[in-house]
Amino acid sequence: MDPVLIARLQFAATTIFHYFYVPVSIGMAFTIAIMQTMYVIKKNDIYKKMVKFFAVLLLINFAVGVVTGIFQEFQFGMNWSDYSRYVGDVFGPSLAIEGLLAFFLESTFLGIWVFGWNRLGKKTHLASIWLVSLGSVFSAFWILTANSFMHNPVGFELEGGRAQMNDFLAILGNPHFWAQFPHVLLTSLTTGTFIIAGISAWKILRKHQLEMFKKAFKISITILAAASFVTLFTGHWQAQHLVEEQPMKMAAVEALWEESGDPAPFNVVASINEEEKENNFEVQIPMVLSFLSYNQFEGSVTGLNDMQEFYEDKYGPGDYIPNVTVLFWSFRVMTGIGGLMVLLGLYGSYASRKTALQDRRLYLNLMVYGMIFPFVANTAGWLITEMGRQPWVVFGFMKTEDAISPSVTANEMLFSLLSFTAIYTILGVLTVYLFQKHIKKNDDPEDTKEEMTEDPFDNEGGNEVGS
């Protein structure tokens, strides 16, 4: 087997898997921090119980995210050593700062938070979960500065066949990064809150601790609605940016082989023929592609074949067209599900402010099964981003096929791919199993009263019921 293919498969598999956990951690940590803030402000123990319920899930999720994250950092050196040599100067600092600034903060304060309920003052303890949340956002920030460099390399010069950093501020100001970071942050919030809302919906359907889970639902669905709604705009903004920066990727997303007319129509569905470099048929809405690309109803968009010609002139002979079928359908899956999540979020925010939420069974069931949505959309989004960059690993400078480790054999890579895939599969199954187990447990209200009296915060807080 081709080692490049194995290394790519491994990167895709491990990264997609890792990214099931990351946005959940980011979104959940933030939402739990909000819940705990409400506990501290309103002094209502129901919020504390809520925090403790979701904390179990956060910890399981966090543990898998951390351990799969170590391999994320190591595999650049292990599978892609020539890439690492080439870009280490520019790409490495983001990873180092991520460790120093984000991971230390997250992991230290997560330990303090989990074990510190009885050892810290209420406000210090609250601060620790906020620092965990902040750490997770820092982590996203730095890893995306690194990722942005692969798409839009800036702030460096070539010296001795290697990229050497010469402008750190350019790396931080990379327009690709600023188009991507808000999108990733908001979709992470959407993902984490969808999990909390979905679980709460399940609990509400079964009337487990109804009051508590209705509150949890309300908090999470409100954040979800806001985050997913704003995502519409950041996504639109990001697409306009990419039309300029990576026209090939956006043409592939549209399966647009030849230059569009003006104004450009949008292909809703298409039967793509990559061999003949054309579509067998397409269903179009007029003018919409112009709007998506330029925020106005005019302007034509460059096609794949024109871009191929342009890149051949610029970079020499080669195939510069990414996998059009995957990109085209991923985009439709991502935006379709994204739109659906906005609707679910907006409706839920409205419904959760009515008393009869538990009667809206169809909606609640949708929220339960819908927990799969954000993961599908996130994965589709990353497939567009990363497969759309191919054949490049650093756009315009290094091709993916030149990036792998020359000293590692295909068999070694295969062994690594198979063992990680196996262990990740087990981890995935166990995560779902443990989540279900925790969710299905119905805490009898009688037990909880007992637990409350052991609460050391009782002396400070009291049990008055908040609104």
Added chain:
Amino acid sequence: MALSEFWFLLIMILFIGFFVLEGFDFGVGIVARFLGKTQQEKGVYMSTVGPFWDANEVWLITAGGAMFAAFPHWYATMFSGFYIPLVFMLLALILRGVAFEFRGQVDSNRWRSVWEWSLSIGSFLPPLLWGVVLANFMIGMPIDEDMDMVGGFIQFLNPFALLGGVMFLCLTITHGLQFITIRTTGELQERARKAGSRIAPITIVLFLAFIVVGYFVSDVFTYHGQTFMVLPMLAWVALLFANLYNHQKLDRNAFVLTTITMILITGSIFVGMFPRVMISSISEAYSLTVYNASSGAYTLKVMSLFSLTLLPFVLAYQTWSYYIFRKRIKHDDELEY
């Protein structure tokens, strides 16, 4: 001091931090299931590192990131060269990491037993493999003119490397047992002391063998002069005294001394490597050094600014977290695990 030399020092500090901190939680992880007789006791042993293990592991992640940023060639050569050992190490780190969180989630003896074994095996492999890696660093590896390591992974398993692996494994167990003695009380503490005094002679003998054999097969201990042999010898003396203090139940002293052993042995290897970061056994000219493997001056400057600003904070809040959880864990405490 050139910036690249400063970064070598910083990476040494990160690795020392990793070996000292994760060293004891590896040790605790290995022994927890054997030392604890009941579920509760095993849980107490695991809880001694509960709030810390995750942050301890970040020392490795940061060390890896720092190598990537400051010495891309070192990172690339080492990580692709030690491919198979790293695969096993990462699988082990995954196993032990989730074991901490998963074990307490299901109330079944079989479930717990699975994760106790995972914790033990997952904590056992990394120090063994790090010992193998460090020993290979000392004797040099077949690195060719393109800075790539050639020859596959069987070559890593030479006698000196195996000695290094077993020695390092025993050292982390000793270190971990000493950590338990300062984190527990009564019967549980006494058991750790006893286990500590039983493994200490083996660790002491292996450690001495490692530095004696190392003296002959590698130039690392004496690269800057014979007097530098003092460093590993002092590490060994600290280990001797640690055992002595362990017998006298002066636990804190014993733990401080195993910590010093960890610092000195890691330090002596790094110092003796300098200015090389990877020694080529094919030709001295192919060795990677802090000069030919480093990033450009600009990157190092940016990174220096960041690390010098951030590291004091990291050290401060990590120290604070150890301070918060300074109270010993009692046999009947309510546990998170």
